[in-house]
Amino acid sequence: MTDTDDPDVTIDSKDASCPGPLMDLIGKVKTLDTGTVVELQTTARNSTTDVPEWLEEAGHELLEIEERDEYWSIYLEVN
């Protein structure tokens, strides 16, 4: 089982318009410990580019982006 099969924290930002999902993520990550695996669920396509860009800027690790039937799951690890 990989980290992304069982994330420590799931943020449901489905149906939030851009940049809502990224802001939800930033607000949550501030409160999390290093090593926490997070799943961000988003229906905003822009999140699949904006979020990885912010993760690189802020020094967190992008693990995987998975396209599901009606949303994307973006997995990351807090550094």
Place this chain on the structure above:
Amino acid sequence: MHRIAIVGGGTGGTVLANRLASELQSEIEAGDVEVRLITADPNHVYKPTFLYVPFGKKTVDDAKRPIEELVDRRVTLTIDEVTDVNTDRNRLSLADRTTRLHYDQLVLATGATLEPEAVPGLAEGGHHFYGPDGAERLRDELADFTEGHLVLSVVGVPHMCPAAPVEFPLMVDDWLRERGRREDVEITYTYPINRAHGLESVADWATDLFEERDISLETFFNVDEVDPDANVIETVEGDDLEYDLLVAIPPHRGSDLVIDAGLGDDGWVDVDRHTLEATAAEDVYAIGDVADVPTSKAGSVAHYEAGVVADRIASRARGETPTATYDGKTVCFLEAGMDEATFIEFTYGEEPYVREPSTPIHWAKLGYNESYWLTARGLL
């Protein structure tokens, strides 16, 4: 008697009460319907006025009028704080501890609250123009600010009035130029995501103007804390930025009333974005800043939502099926300096087009600020 209760006397609550008084005039006069507006503040406050206070163009008194002068005489006005919403029993408790009010239909229009203390050091180190005290303090600070680094930082998202953060640096740039101080003041604008604004077209428009006006832009800038002694902002991304005058868009929060009533985890009411009905309870609507819909927290949104909810509530009060829906219509003026402005108009999922700024649109914005009191009365 069909009882309609509205909590909150801002733009949404006041427009709604007046629209209902008009739509249900005969039912109210016959004693079949009651429209009650409950608000803790005896004054109605038009918040967009505060943007002009730091520049000496308006006073905080220009922003308020007694609410009893604005609501229709058919509206029952209660000046008190609602302390509890019981959606199982359709009942409200008031701060006087003795009054309980029953409702058949309830509208929450409690707005947003500033929460600068959510970021360490921000309340001590930062200024803002989102309330009367903050706007006056900033006016005094700006009057004496002759040189140094002025930083406009968007700290909290979502926030009221999406245009204001972009307007302020453009206005202060112009204001300082008019006073011959601009060469001695560096201006920086910061935004949390990878562009200058949540709306892409506004971000593009502002980025070009900032470059033209020599306003520095910092993106992916999420304020972690402010050191008010050292005058330094520290970010989640690990950057530091020194300032001499920090003007922040503070974090906002919804209402504890909403959380306690189980209507939304973070203080904003979860609603159907088209009907504005709460998803967690029957007979409850939310409008204005407190409603969690995917558009801006703007006065125009509260105004248009109030029109839709007035139609839906009036239909139900008459035993008809409500059909009015909200499409996300939002209109915002954008000041591009002290004497030019533009405006944007959009609905859910739509990217607005930003027109070339002009002096007549600036006049239109100033004119609207005066005629706003007709909007509050439900007339415009």
